[in-house]
Amino acid sequence: MPAQKIIKKWRIFQPIHFVLGLLIVLTITLLLWQHYGMNLYLRLDPGNFKKVSVSDDRDDKGGKSTGLLSSTPNYWRLDCQLEEGHRSPYCSINLDLSNGTKGINLSRYTEITVHYRYQNPREQVNLIMMNFNPKYSVENDYHSQKFTEIYLPGAMGWSTHTIKWHQFNVASWWIADNKIPPEWADNEFSNIREIRFATGLYPKKTNHQIDLAYIELSGKWINNNTLQLLLLLLWGGSAAFWLIAELRRAMQALQRSNIRQIDLENARQHLQETNQLLTERGMRDPLTLALNREGLSVLLADELPGTLLSIIFIDVDHFKKINDTFGHNTGDQVLCLLARHIQQQIRPSEKLVRLGGEEFILLCQHTDLSQAEQLAEKLRLWLFNQNWPAQITLSCSFGVAERQKDESFEDALHRADLALYRAKAAGRNRLEIAI
Numbered sequence: 299m300p301a302q303k304i305i306k307k308w309r310i311f312q313p314i315h316f317v318l319g320l321l322i323v324l325t326i327t328l329l330l331w332q333h334y335g336m337n338l339y340l341r342l343d344p345g346n347f348k349k350v351s352v353s354d355d356r357d358d359k360g361g362k363s364t365g366l367l368s369s370t371p372n373y374w375r376l377d378c379q380l381e382e383g384h385r386s387p388y389c390s391i392n393l394d395l396s397n398g399t400k401g402i403n404l405s406r407y408t409e410i411t412v413h414y415r416y417q418n419p420r421e422q423v424n425l426i427m428m429n430f431n432p433k434y435s436v437e438n439d440y441h442s443q444k445f446t447e448i449y450l451p452g453a454m455g456w457s458t459h460t461i462k463w464h465q466f467n468v469a470s471w472w473i474a475d476n477k478i479p480p481e482w483a484d485n486e487f488s489n490i491r492e493i494r495f496a497t498g499l500y501p502k503k504t505n506h507q508i509d510l511a512y513i514e515l516s517g518k519w520i521n522n523n524t525l526q527l528l529l530l531l532l533w534g535g536s537a538a539f540w541l542i543a544e545l546r547r548a549m550q551a552l553q554r555s556n557i558r559q560i561d562l563e564n565a566r567q568h569l570q571e572t573n574q575l576l577t578e579r580g581m582r583d584p585l586t587l588a589l590n591r592e593g594l595s596v597l598l599a600d601e602l603p604g605t606l607l608s609i610i611f612i613d614v615d616h617f618k619k620i621n622d623t624f625g626h627n628t629g630d631q632v633l634c635l636l637a638r639h640i641q642q643q644i645r646p647s648e649k650l651v652r653l654g655g656e657e658f659i660l661l662c663q664h665t666d667l668s669q670a671e672q673l674a675e676k677l678r679l680w681l682f683n684q685n686w687p688a689q690i691t692l693s694c695s696f697g698v699a700e701r702q703k704d705e706s707f708e709d710a711l712h713r714a715d716l717a718l719y720r721a722k723a724a725g726r727n728r729l730e731i732a733i
């Protein structure tokens with residue numbers, strides 16, 4: 299298969315697929331490893347452990363029992379002569395796990411196995427774990443160490459018992475003697491200094507022989523609970539990481555899409571404005587920005603047919619003279635200003651149109667002849683009193699007409715033009731009403 303095809307095939311996998319695969323493999327590996335491996339193991343027997351001693355109740359007040367320890371390659375033997383005297387006569391084999399003042403943390407082990415024989419099935423043996431904790435223990439007082447114990451049956455011949463930590467109990471006499479509060483009365487195996495294998499409770503006051511072959515402790519480097527927590531953290535952490543990454547990616551995509559939308563909206567608005575400007579420019583005279591003839595025809599088609607309409611024809615007096623005297627540029631400035639001054643005085647519904655040269659008309663909707671006449675007169679005075687470039691004294695003549703019923707716009711305009719002509723003829727700077 300060509301390399302490109304292989305790359306294409308793998309592209310359908312995303313990083314999440316690889317991470318998921320890795321997590322699954324890691325989880326299965328850890329579970330299998332924990333189940334079949336990760337073994338924690340400690341064996342104490344006469345072959346490998348020498349810190350063994352014997353104790354009996356003569357150590358305590360009133361005790362008279364005597365214990366004797368002997369050792370063979372295969373087991374330790376306790377010969378114990380129990381006597382009345384101590385409140386609970388005993389002898390015990392003591393396995394010293396301490397290293398100086400430090401014990402061993404056995405809580406990582408999950409179970410303990412003892413192999414022993416005590417051929418009196420009516421008696422019990424007492425397996426005791428002695429934990430040192432400065433909260434309640436003091437040095438050189440072995441009674442102050444926590445006695446966590448279990449009683450095992452005597453047996454005909456060698457027998458083996460495997461016990462879990464939760465099957466042990468803290469000795470009630472120890473709690474009572476040391477006045478231990480409940481919060482310290484739980485099983486504790488974190489600092490075991492000594493394991494004792496002793497005679498049981500209320501034994502016959504006679505000779506007892508107990509053989510202890512070995513004590514084995516087994517567990518896992520990582521116990522079930524820790525492994526479950528570890529896996530939970532691994533999966534939970536990965537899921538949280540993935541979620542945060544996805545959320546960030548989604549937010550960034552949203553942000554990009556918002557920006558794109560704003561850009562699009564801006565472009566659309568710009569286009570709309572440009573279109574409007576282009577359309578308007580086509581309808582307006584570029585010098586004065588008044589509507590041109592194109593604008594007039596749009597206006598006539600869209601707004602003006604049929605409405606009450608008056609036309610004010612406006613023409614600058616002796617404009618040619620202005621051009622000739624002050625130049626064409628000044629003439630242009632005058633035309634510009636004229637349109638601006640008129641726009642200042644009219645309503646939005648009143649439209650100024652430049653017909654050409656210095657000729658303008660003002661279309662006044664919903665305005666009758668007398669209102670138009672008033673407006674024309676106001677404009678005439680207004681324009682006459684403005685300051686013009688080069689101190690020009692400027693005047694305009696006006697012809698006013700109201701469109702009659704059934705009269706065309708052109709005819710009304712013609713009549714306004716005739717009125718204007720009369721105003722010019724009558725001396726300019728005045729207005730005439732169309733007949």
Ligand SMILES: Nc1nc2c(ncn2[C@@H]2O[C@H](COP(=O)(O)OP(=O)(O)OP(=O)(O)O)[C@@H](O)[C@H]2O)c(=O)[nH]1
Nearest residue numbers: 613614615616617618619621626629630654655656
């Ligand atoms: N500066 C300038 N002059 C223009 C423009 N269009 C037309 N004209 C000039 O306007 C003048 C109009 O002159 P006439 O038609 O004789 O009118 P008038 O001089 O105003 O005289 P009356 O209207 O009789 O008062 C001409 O000289 C044109 O060249 C323009 O856009 N700019």
